[in-house]
Amino acid sequence: MTIPSTQDPTSARPAALPLRPELAGEEPYGAPQLDVPVLLNVNENPYAPAEDVVATIAADVAEAARGLNRYPDRDFLPLRAALADYLARESGVRVAPEQVWAANGSNEVMLHLLQAFGGPGRTALSFAPTYSMYPEYARDTHTRWVTGRRAEDFTLDPEHAVATIEAEQPSVVLLASPNNPTGTALPAATVEAVLEAASRVRVPDAPDGAGAVVVVDEAYAEFRRTGTPSALELLDRYPHLAVTRTMSKAFAAAGLRLGYLAGARPLVDALRVVRLPYHLSAVTQAAAGAALKHTESLLAQVDALRAERDAAVAWLRAQRGPDGAPLVVAETDSNFALFGTFPDRHAVWQGLLDRGVLIREVGPDGWLRVSIGTPQEMERFRTALTEVIEELSS
Ligand SMILES: *Cc1c(COP(=O)(O)O)cnc(C)c1O
Numbered sequence: 136m137t138i139p140s141t142q143d144p145t146s147a148r149p150a151a152l153p154l155r156p157e158l159a160g161e162e163p164y165g166a167p168q169l170d171v172p173v174l175l176n177v178n179e180n181p182y183a184p185a186e187d188v189v190a191t192i193a194a195d196v197a198e199a200a201r202g203l204n205r206y207p208d209r210d211f212l213p214l215r216a217a218l219a220d221y222l223a224r225e226s227g228v229r230v231a232p233e234q235v236w237a238a239n240g241s242n243e244v245m246l247h248l249l250q251a252f253g254g255p256g257r258t259a260l261s262f263a264p265t266y267s268m269y270p271e272y273a274r275d276t277h278t279r280w281v282t283g284r285r286a287e288d289f290t291l292d293p294e295h296a297v298a299t300i301e302a303e304q305p306s307v308v309l310l311a312s313p314n315n316p317t318g319t320a321l322p323a324a325t326v327e328a329v330l331e332a333a334s335r336v337r338v339p340d341a342p343d344g345a346g347a348v349v350v351v352d353e354a355y356a357e358f359r360r361t362g363t364p365s366a367l368e369l370l371d372r373y374p375h376l377a378v379t380r381t382m383s384k385a386f387a388a389a390g391l392r393l394g395y396l397a398g399a400r401p402l403v404d405a406l407r408v409v410r411l412p413y414h415l416s417a418v419t420q421a422a423a424g425a426a427l428k429h430t431e432s433l434l435a436q437v438d439a440l441r442a443e444r445d446a447a448v449a450w451l452r453a454q455r456g457p458d459g460a461p462l463v464v465a466e467t468d469s470n471f472a473l474f475g476t477f478p479d480r481h482a483v484w485q486g487l488l489d490r491g492v493l494i495r496e497v498g499p500d501g502w503l504r505v506s507i508g509t510p511q512e513m514e515r516f517r518t519a520l521t522e523v524i525e526e527l528s529s
């Protein structure tokens with residue numbers, strides 16, 4: 136008897152998989168991970184953790200390892216309390232540990248939000264251009280996905296936002312502030328207008344007066360310029376607001392996979408229903424808790440990165456593209472800048488890559504996004520871009 140191998144294309148087994156039709160032809164999300172000297176493509180903090188931080192993480196993970204035969208703490212309140220303490224320090228807004236939720240990256244936190252508040256017959260809304268993962272959470276939860284639009288300068292007109300909410304009646308509104316890939320932060324008045332309109336939405340199958348959940352994705356909040364508010368300040372007035380944060384960007388811990396949110400307790404409790412059992416491993420809980428003991432050290436470079444960003448923006452604005460037109464840079468409150476516009480942005484991206492500098496080909500046609508690196512990395516970026524523009528002009 137021969138056992139057909141799963142690799143055997145001539146096997147009598149059906150060749151096709153019963154893939155959901157909406158997944159046919161879909162590629163896994165992600166920027167190219169290339170091995171080049173200057174990585175300025177996924178908005179990481181370029182500074183690795185200091186040795187004393189590494190030592191604390193190693194010690195606390197070792198302690199967790201001694202209990203790895205057991206499932207981890209499902210509700211991880213000590214970590215949620217540490218995150219609440221951090222938010223109070225960072226923004227002056229104090230929430231209870233039970234008002235904090237965490238998962239493997241804020242991407243998973245937002246998937247939990249769509250699992251709890253989206254679903255068949257419901258709509259999720261955002262305003263383009265914005266983070267390209269949002270439509271994937273909608274797709275994966277069978278939620279209808281719609282976008283309104285941002286203005287030419289990537290700001291969001293509150294009247295347009297309110298009108299779109301009224302027309303589409305979403306159960307979830309996603310607002311990135313600062314926005315990716317544009318860097319744009321939203322004024323508090325715009326977020327409030329959205330929250331007011333969201334509270335008037337009649338969500339299908341929801342109790343009367345439920346309204347839509349508004350997610351303000353503050354992945355880049357720590358990089359915002361002085362005077363730019365955080366939506367955390369609105370939490371006590373809006374029980375259907377969720378503010379998501381992450382340790383992946385300013386916190387210099389993208390490899391950790393720890394994202395979190397703050398919201399009213401009933402909202403957080405709804406997320407506890409949809410999470411997988413023990414979704415946050417004991418190792419992750421220990422490493423995140425250890426990192427939070429070193430908040431100051433991990434965030435030490437944020438001010439330097441903001442200054443480096445402002446310098447990069449000023450430099451870019453003083454350059455001319457291959458067509459002789461001055462470069463344009465979107466206003467940014469994050470650790471990246473969206474700049475352009477190039478008749479052939481791919482040629483610019485490729486020219487930089489040929490010189491060992493990887494940036495991101497993302498956003499509206501003609502634009503490119505560069506993450507802010509160390510002063511040395513930014514010098515290499517400036518030199519390479521000058522050469523590329525020179526080459527493409529001739
Ligand atoms: C990077 C990023 C995140 C964070 O993702 P993690 O899963 O926490 O690493 C969230 N939202 C936006 C807009 C981002 O750019």
